[in-house]
Structure formats: structure tokens, C-alpha cells
Amino acid sequence: MNDDTRLDGLFAAEYNAGEGEERPLIEYEFVEEGDIENPLDETAEGDDEKSQLDIPTHMPVMPVRDIVVFNYMILPLFVGREKSVQAVDAALNANRFILILTQKDETVEDPGPDDLHEVGTVCMIMRMLKMPDGRLKVLVQGLSRARVTDFTSEDPFMSANLEVIEEHDVEETTSEVEALMRSSREQSEKIMQLRGVSSDDIASVLASVEEPGRLADLIASNLRMKVEDAQAILETQDHVKRLKLVNEQLLKEAEVASMQHKIQSMAKEGMDKAQKDYFLREQLKAIRRELGEEGGETEEFEELRENIEKAGMPKEVKKEAEKQLKRLESMHPDSSEATVIRTYLDWMVELPWKKASRDRLDIKEAKRILDEDHYDLERVKDRILEYLSVRKLNPKMKSPILCFVGPPGVGKTSLGRSVARSLGRKFQRMSLGGMRDEAEIRGHRRTYIGAMPGRIIQAIKQCGTRNPVLMLDEIDKVGADFRGDPSSALLEVLDPEQNDTFQDHYLNVPFDLSKVMFICTANVLDTIPGPLRDRMEIIRLEGYTEQEKVKIARRFIIPRQAKENGLKEEEVQIGDKVLAKVIREYTREAGLRNLEREVGSIFRKFARRKAEGEEGPFRLTTKSLQNMLGVPPFREDERERELPPGVATGLAWTPYGGEMLHVEVTTMKGKGKLTLTGQLGEVMKESAQAAMSYARAKAKELGIDPEFNENRDIHIHVPAGATPKDGPSAGITLVTALISALTGQGVCNETAMTGEITLRGRVLPVGGIKEKILAAVAAGMKTVIIPKQNEKDLQDVPNELRRKIKIHTVEKIDEVWPLACNAEPGEKKGKGGKKKAA
Known part of the structure; x- marks a missing residue:
């Protein structure tokens, strides 16, 4: 085997020739080695071979699809396209030379000059065999690289003028070139070994080639690679660069071959082990049968x-x-x-089909446990005790579906755990926040890989009883997408009339959930679908007052933080005034989470002092408070000392409690244009329009220029522009700020207000009265104006809170301005009437 012979089958991919395609063939038995007439002089070497052939500058062109022909390469081709058949016939009738060019896009059936690469290989047709259907099988050998200068014809076949790209001899073999050649040979041998091919003869052929360019062509002609990569190697004239490109392709192929060998070895080992295990298992069965033992x-x-x-x-x-x-x-x-x-x-x-825990029906003991775990929350505790009382009288009653609604940190989740303890039942919490897959509730069908029951059934199995207290946390944050709507799946779970036959997709049999006590928690009700909300008994947990927070901190937070930080409760002395200052100046929230963080920060500093050797007790005073917690983020005197005309203070409700809301109005010369800024929602924008209409209608009574809407532009802005705001409760605040701006009369800086307005001048009720009054007290307000119809909500406001602030109720907008304007004693306040205290 000489070095011109192609190393078939060792590196090259196997191609399947299709109709009308020029592709290399694996089966070419029609070529007999003894019948090949090699046009090259076997005694010639290198470029002398080509010089003896006298390659012409014009010859037929044959396009090929997915193969690049290199120098010294002998390969069979299947010729089916008519133009290619004509080109082969023309070459055989002339001097047997043909230029083979690779298509840029192999899907093109009738390629033109623009569809072919410029650089190809001049080949000699060594043998040709005609098929009965007119197609040809030819054996060609690459002779020289050539570049097309121009195409001379396209019909009946393509022909072109070309220039031969001369191969330059390497003057001196450097250490770099020697290293590249050695690496190429070694990688080639490695690939053949990985593929289980004997490499002795091939290694000898590679070792006999001393020219880097010829070695690169020989390896490239037998290497698996993309057409683009092979064409790039063909177009590279420099021998060293060409060898480097081939070496890179060899490294990639070696890595792929190594991984393939590893995968095949692992698969074989796995099959061998499975067969061995099966054989041994069958033998073991046979032995047991002979011994008379059961399997x-x-x-x-x-x-x-x-x-x-x-x-x-x-x-x-x-x-x-x-x-x-x-x-x-x-x-x-x-x-x-x-x-x-x-x-x-x-x-x-x-699953606990019949196993149930026994309820603790001692009402007094249950009340003691509830009071021990939580302060206040009397409405919730009364509802649980009522359930226990009815349960004691009617053991067959169905469990209620409760929903605790309130701001974060008021104890909704911990209250559910306390309810389970008072009942003597197992407790399991399941978070629904962000859940979007209905299968999380109903489970997966067993046909799916990795199928399992829904989280409801999983929780019951973990509890081990059929009547646990199951808390569905954050039910207001359930989502929906292409996988289904979990809130719709909860309609059956949270309905006492039908959840006794709940069917999980995995079990595919009914399971009785009527004995489970479901407790849901939510921050807001708006995002809970109506049908789901209708199935639950809503219990609202309002925010805590300052006095309640002090008592809770004294009773629960301080003992817990002392234990967690390795201190004894008597080692730390914190007075009620200090706790109240922490609550007022370091936390502004409806719940208690931030308060617990601040108290924990104080106890950690005391723990460090104790660890450093300081003896207790440690005392916290109002003077040392700032050194412990830093500068207070909130101040009691946070409100402005005097509000300029056009500014009024409102009260807003958020899922996290009440907040102060300032409304600013300014006027300027113009044509009555109204500008609204501050990320106001549609409802709030409509309230601003209603306020404008009211001011225009009452202009004379309020002492306002009746034509202000024609000669003045009005700009209404609500600060904190990055926060979206919406809702009707800022109606009377907008009216007050607008009147203040038009009359030039300032609003009292100690007065806050809330209420919806109508065009007829009525003030309608709003929600969140307790949270809003809490926010007003925390901000140091002295007076609050609320709608008359919200007077019933004042029963939820503790007496100590009501004593700190004066509450006015109003029915009409006319009553608001006299209560809100910052008039001096004896000064006329308009026609609003006298102040009315709640």
C-alpha cells in the first residue's frame, strides 16, 4: 500500500448515495485493483508527478454535494445528474482531466457557478462504469489544487478556465513542524485504536510521508469533518497552517471518539450486569423451588x-x-x-383511611392554650372555641374552612399551629405562593414518569391521620398558566359539601377530606377568585396598636429572643418606654416582624458583651438606644410643621398596613389643562376629575374665581412616584388640596383624611379604617376625618388608640374644608358648618 492510497473506512463517514447525487461509495467492488491504470509515474516524487501530466488550464467541471476531494486521494463517485454525466464523457473523450468543485449548499439540485466554491481539485478519471439506467460509477484520483478564474459554459455541462495552485516544498523542517506531524500521526493512531481498527499498516503509511502538506492532505481525505472545515483546509496553501488545521480537527475527532468509546463501554457493562443479575435471579428461584421454599x-x-x-x-x-x-x-x-x-x-x-386523632374537647383547656400562644385576637379564638363546642355536642359535624386575612406579621401562620395544638391534632403547613400547576393539588396521572400524588394527599400521609389541621398559606398568591389553574382545583378541596369524595389523579379513587380542618391565610382578598372566596369563612386579623405591640413584645418576643441568644430573661432590662420608642421610631408596620428583628439585634449585642466577659444585668435606656440600633429611620415629628397651600394629607391602605399619602396641587397661568402625575390608577384619576367638577360647581361658595378652569392650568401630583397608587379613598384629600391651592389657604398639618366622593357632594365609606388610624397615630396626627358610614368600623379601634386622636365623621364634602383648613381662631372657614367629633 503506497501513500497515495485512501485509508477507506477508518476515519471517513459512510455515505448513502441517493438519486442524482455525487457521493462517495463504500461498495465499489466493480473497481479491481489490478485493473487500475495509474496515469502517474510511480517513480516520480512530489510535484514532478504533476509536471509530467501537463495539467490543462481549461477542463469540464463536476459539482459534488458533501465531499471535498484532496490531493493524492482516490475515491469512487456515483454520478447521476445529467450535466455531471456529460462532463465525465467530455473528460474521457479528451484527456481524462476533470475539475471537482464542492457545492456551497448541498440541497441545490442544479448548481450554477455562484453555488460552487472557487477552489477545487483537478482529478484524473481512472476508471468508469456505465449503469443500465445511464448513470455512471467513476473512480477518480486527486492531482492538484486549482482555482477557477472564470466559467466558460454551463450547457450541456459546466466548464471553466482555471489556474493550478502550486505546492511549494518546505525548505527546512523545523521543530514546530516536526511536532505537528508527530502529533497528527499519534492522534490518527489513537482514533483508530478507539474504533477497534488495526493500525500497523496505516501507521507505516503515515510514517513514510515526510512532507507536512502531503501528510495533511492524506489525513484530511480520511477524516470525518464538516464540508466547511474540509474546504477551509483545501483552500489553505501554506503547508504548516494546513497541518495545524488538520491537527485541530484530529483533536476534536479524538475527543468524540473517546467519549463514544466510553459510552459504548458503559452500555456494554450495564447490559452484562443486567444479564448476569437476571441469570442469578432465575437460578435462585430454581434453587428455592427445589428446596420447597417460597420466593x-x-x-x-x-x-x-x-x-x-x-x-x-x-x-x-x-x-x-x-x-x-x-x-x-x-x-x-x-x-x-x-x-x-x-x-x-x-x-x-x-394513607390513613380510618386513622384519626382524638379531638381535645375541653373548652377551658383549649382557651388556655390559645391565650398562651397569642395575645388578643379574640374573634379568632372565639370562633375556634365555638367550633369545639359544636363538635362536642355534634361529633358528626363537618370541619369549617377558615381564612385568616391580614397584613404580614400579625401571626396568621403561627395562629394555625396554635389552633392545631388546642385541638390536639396534627398540623401540616402547605405554601401556595407562586403555585401555577394544577397537578400540585390533584396529582399526576400514573402514566407519567415520576408521577406522584398532589400535595394535599402528601400532607395527609405525612400527618398520619385523616383529620389534621392543614394550613394553606398565601392562598391569595396562587397563579395560573398553561399547566392549569390551581385555584380552580381548590374549589373541590375547600368545599365541605363535596370534598368527602376528593379524587387525586394519582390515586384515582375517592379520599374523604371532610374531616380535615383547612385554614387558609391571605394578605388581600381581591386576588382570590369569587367562587373560592365564597367557600371560606373570612376572619380578619387587623394590625396591632402600639400598646398591644408593647405587651406582645414583653410577653412573647423578649423571652424568645433571650432564649435564642443564650441569655436569661432577667439578665436584660428593657422598659416599656424604650419598647414604645423602638416601635415608634424603628418600625412602621401592622405586624411584628421588624420589631422582632430589632429586639433580636439588641439581644445579640448584649450576648456579645456577655461573651466578652461583662457581667449582667444589661439595661437598655432611651439614651443608649441609638447606639444599639443606629439612627432611627422614623421620627415622631416627621410631619411638616406647616403645609403650604395646595398640600393635604390623606390616608391609604396597603396589604402591609396603613400609610400616609400626601397630595400636592399647584396652579399656573394657562387654559384649564389638568395634569395628573405620580403613577395614579384609573380610579384615582377619576377622583381627581370629580374633585375638579366639585370645585367648579362650588366656586362662588368657596371664594374661588369661577373662571379658574379657563385661565389656570392645574397640576395634581402624589409623591413617591415610583409606587403605583389607586383606589377611591383619596377623593376628599384631592378635593381639599385643590381648594387649598385655588384659595391660597393652607391645610392643617395635624389633620389626615380618607373617603370617596361623588359629584353630588356625598362622602362614601372606604375600607381599612383601623389600619389608617394606626398610621395616623404613628405619624403624630391629631385629627382624622372619615366618612360617616365608617362610624361602625370604629368599634374595632381600641379605646387607647381613639384617645390619642380626634376623629371627625362627615357625610358631605362641604363639611370637610372647614375641618381641614388652617384658619386662625375667629376667621371665617366657609359654609361647611361646625366640626363634628366622633
């Missing part, structure tokens, strides 16, 4: 059958379980379906 599978089936009997399943559920057990007995133990059924039966026998 392991039989013991497992008997155990499953006993567990099904003991599980206490309903009749139809037991029938389904026994049916699946019979299917399992008839299956091969190693089949995937057997694993699915075995897992299903494990779930069925482990």
Missing part, C-alpha cells in the same frame, strides 16, 4: 395483601387495590410497570 416475591405479595386488609380502606378503594395487586403478581418483577404498581400500592396502604 421473595410471594412474601412481598402476602405482606401487601395483609397491609391492604389492615388499612381500613372503603369497599370500592379496597377493590381497586386488590385489582392492582393481582396485576402485579402476573408481571415480571423487573418491568417498569411493576415498579409503578408497587409504588402505587405503597401509597394506598400508607
Whole structure:
């Protein structure tokens, strides 16, 4: 085998020739080695061979699809396209030379000059065989690189003028070139070894080639690579650069071959092990049968059958379980379906079909536990005690579906845990926040890989009883997408009239959820769908007052933080005034989370002092408070000393409690244009329009220029522009600020207000009165104006809170301005009437 011979089958990919395609063939038995007439002089070397051939500058062109022909390369081609057949005939009738060019896009059936690469290979047609259908099989050998200068014809075949790209001899073989050649040979041998091919003869051929360019062409002609990469190598004239490109391709191929060999070895080992295990298992069965012993599978089936009997399943559920057990007995133990059924039966026998915990029906003891865990929250505690009382008188009653609604940090989740403790039941919490997949509730069908029951059934299994307290946390944050709507799946779960036959997709049998006590928590009700909200009993948990927070901190937070930080409660002395200052100046929230963080920060500093050797007790005073917690983020005197005309203070409700809301109005010369800024929602914009209409209608009574809407532009802005704001409760605040700006009369800086307005001048009720009054007291306000119809909500406001602030109720907008304007004693306040205290 000389170095001109192609190394077929070792690197090159196997191609399947199709209709009308020029592709290399693996089967070319029609070429007999002895019949090949080599036009090259075997005694010639290098470029002398080509010089003896006298390659012409004009010859036929044959396009090929997905192969690049290199120098010294002998390969068979299947010729099917008419133009290519004509080109081969023309070459055979002339001097047997033909230029082979690779197509840029192999999908083109009739390529033109623009569809072919400029650089190709001049080849000699060594042998040709005609097929009965007119197609040809030819054997060609690459002779020289050539570049097309121009195409002379396209019909009946393509021909072109070309220039031969001369191969330059390497003057001196440097160490770099020698290293590249050695690396190329070694990588080639490595690839052949990985593919299980004997490489002795091929290694000798590669070793006999001393020219880097010729070695690069020889390896490239037998290497698996993309057409683009092969064409780039063909177009590279410099021998060293060409060898570098080939070396890069060899490294990639070696890596792929190594990984393929590794995968095949792993697969073979896995198959061998599985066959060995199966053989041994069958032998073990045969030995046990000969000894008269029962097999392991039989013991497992008997155990499953006993567990099904003991599980206490309903009749139809037991029938389904026994049916699946019979299917399992008839299956091969190693089949995937057997694993699915075995897992299903494990779930069925482990669920508490009849096991229930006994309720603690001692009402006084339950009340003691609730009071021990939580301060106040009397409405919630009364509802739980009522449920226990009815349960004691009617054991068959269905469990209620409760929903605790309130701002974060008021104790909704911990209250659910306390309810379970007072009832003597198991407790399990399940967070629904961000849930978007309905299968999380109903489970997956067993046909899916990795299927499992929904989280409701999982929680009941973990509790081990059929009547736990199951808390569905953050039910207002359930989402929906292409996987379904979990809130719709909850409609059946949270309905006492139908959840006694709840069907999980995985179990596919009914499970009774009527004994489960579901407690849901939410920050807002607006995002909960109406049908789901209708199934729950809503219990609101309002924010805490300052006095309540002091008592809770004294009773719960301080002992807990002392224990967590390794201190004894008597080692730390914190007075009520200091706690009140922490609450006022370091936390502004409806709940208690930030207060607990601040108290924890104080205790950590005391723990450090104790760890450093300082003896207690440690005392916290109002003077040392700032050194412990830093500069207070909130101040009692935060409100402005005097509000300029056009500014009024309103009260807003958020899911996190009440907040202060300032409304600013300014006027300027113009044509009555109204500008609204501050990320106002549609409802708030409509309130601003209503305020404008009211001011225009009452202009004379309020002492305002009746034509202000024609000669003045008005700009209404609500600060904190990055925060979206919406809702109707800022109506009277907008009216007050607008009147203040038009009259030039300032609004009292100690007065805050809330209420919706109508065009007829009525003030309508709004929500969140307790949270808004809490925010007003925390900000140091002295007076609050609320709608008359919200007077009933004042019963939720503690007496100590009402004593700190004066509350006015109004029915009409006319009553608001006299209460809000900053007039001096004896000064006329308009026609609003006298102040009315709640």
C-alpha cells in the first residue's frame, strides 16, 4: 500500500448515495485493483508527478454535494445528474482531466457557478462504469489544487478556465513542524485504536510521508469533518497552517471518539450486569423451588395483601387495590410497570383511611392554650372555641374552612399551629405562593414518569391521620398558566359539601377530606377568585396598636429572643418606654416582624458583651438606644410643621398596613389643562376629575374665581412616584388640596383624611379604617376625618388608640374644608358648618 492510497473506512463517514447525487461509495467492488491504470509515474516524487501530466488550464467541471476531494486521494463517485454525466464523457473523450468543485449548499439540485466554491481539485478519471439506467460509477484520483478564474459554459455541462495552485516544498523542517506531524500521526493512531481498527499498516503509511502538506492532505481525505472545515483546509496553501488545521480537527475527532468509546463501554457493562443479575435471579428461584421454599416475591405479595386488609380502606378503594395487586403478581418483577404498581400500592396502604386523632374537647383547656400562644385576637379564638363546642355536642359535624386575612406579621401562620395544638391534632403547613400547576393539588396521572400524588394527599400521609389541621398559606398568591389553574382545583378541596369524595389523579379513587380542618391565610382578598372566596369563612386579623405591640413584645418576643441568644430573661432590662420608642421610631408596620428583628439585634449585642466577659444585668435606656440600633429611620415629628397651600394629607391602605399619602396641587397661568402625575390608577384619576367638577360647581361658595378652569392650568401630583397608587379613598384629600391651592389657604398639618366622593357632594365609606388610624397615630396626627358610614368600623379601634386622636365623621364634602383648613381662631372657614367629633 503506497501513500497515495485512501485509508477507506477508518476515519471517513459512510455515505448513502441517493438519486442524482455525487457521493462517495463504500461498495465499489466493480473497481479491481489490478485493473487500475495509474496515469502517474510511480517513480516520480512530489510535484514532478504533476509536471509530467501537463495539467490543462481549461477542463469540464463536476459539482459534488458533501465531499471535498484532496490531493493524492482516490475515491469512487456515483454520478447521476445529467450535466455531471456529460462532463465525465467530455473528460474521457479528451484527456481524462476533470475539475471537482464542492457545492456551497448541498440541497441545490442544479448548481450554477455562484453555488460552487472557487477552489477545487483537478482529478484524473481512472476508471468508469456505465449503469443500465445511464448513470455512471467513476473512480477518480486527486492531482492538484486549482482555482477557477472564470466559467466558460454551463450547457450541456459546466466548464471553466482555471489556474493550478502550486505546492511549494518546505525548505527546512523545523521543530514546530516536526511536532505537528508527530502529533497528527499519534492522534490518527489513537482514533483508530478507539474504533477497534488495526493500525500497523496505516501507521507505516503515515510514517513514510515526510512532507507536512502531503501528510495533511492524506489525513484530511480520511477524516470525518464538516464540508466547511474540509474546504477551509483545501483552500489553505501554506503547508504548516494546513497541518495545524488538520491537527485541530484530529483533536476534536479524538475527543468524540473517546467519549463514544466510553459510552459504548458503559452500555456494554450495564447490559452484562443486567444479564448476569437476571441469570442469578432465575437460578435462585430454581434453587428455592427445589428446596420447597417460597420466593421473595410471594412474601412481598402476602405482606401487601395483609397491609391492604389492615388499612381500613372503603369497599370500592379496597377493590381497586386488590385489582392492582393481582396485576402485579402476573408481571415480571423487573418491568417498569411493576415498579409503578408497587409504588402505587405503597401509597394506598400508607394513607390513613380510618386513622384519626382524638379531638381535645375541653373548652377551658383549649382557651388556655390559645391565650398562651397569642395575645388578643379574640374573634379568632372565639370562633375556634365555638367550633369545639359544636363538635362536642355534634361529633358528626363537618370541619369549617377558615381564612385568616391580614397584613404580614400579625401571626396568621403561627395562629394555625396554635389552633392545631388546642385541638390536639396534627398540623401540616402547605405554601401556595407562586403555585401555577394544577397537578400540585390533584396529582399526576400514573402514566407519567415520576408521577406522584398532589400535595394535599402528601400532607395527609405525612400527618398520619385523616383529620389534621392543614394550613394553606398565601392562598391569595396562587397563579395560573398553561399547566392549569390551581385555584380552580381548590374549589373541590375547600368545599365541605363535596370534598368527602376528593379524587387525586394519582390515586384515582375517592379520599374523604371532610374531616380535615383547612385554614387558609391571605394578605388581600381581591386576588382570590369569587367562587373560592365564597367557600371560606373570612376572619380578619387587623394590625396591632402600639400598646398591644408593647405587651406582645414583653410577653412573647423578649423571652424568645433571650432564649435564642443564650441569655436569661432577667439578665436584660428593657422598659416599656424604650419598647414604645423602638416601635415608634424603628418600625412602621401592622405586624411584628421588624420589631422582632430589632429586639433580636439588641439581644445579640448584649450576648456579645456577655461573651466578652461583662457581667449582667444589661439595661437598655432611651439614651443608649441609638447606639444599639443606629439612627432611627422614623421620627415622631416627621410631619411638616406647616403645609403650604395646595398640600393635604390623606390616608391609604396597603396589604402591609396603613400609610400616609400626601397630595400636592399647584396652579399656573394657562387654559384649564389638568395634569395628573405620580403613577395614579384609573380610579384615582377619576377622583381627581370629580374633585375638579366639585370645585367648579362650588366656586362662588368657596371664594374661588369661577373662571379658574379657563385661565389656570392645574397640576395634581402624589409623591413617591415610583409606587403605583389607586383606589377611591383619596377623593376628599384631592378635593381639599385643590381648594387649598385655588384659595391660597393652607391645610392643617395635624389633620389626615380618607373617603370617596361623588359629584353630588356625598362622602362614601372606604375600607381599612383601623389600619389608617394606626398610621395616623404613628405619624403624630391629631385629627382624622372619615366618612360617616365608617362610624361602625370604629368599634374595632381600641379605646387607647381613639384617645390619642380626634376623629371627625362627615357625610358631605362641604363639611370637610372647614375641618381641614388652617384658619386662625375667629376667621371665617366657609359654609361647611361646625366640626363634628366622633
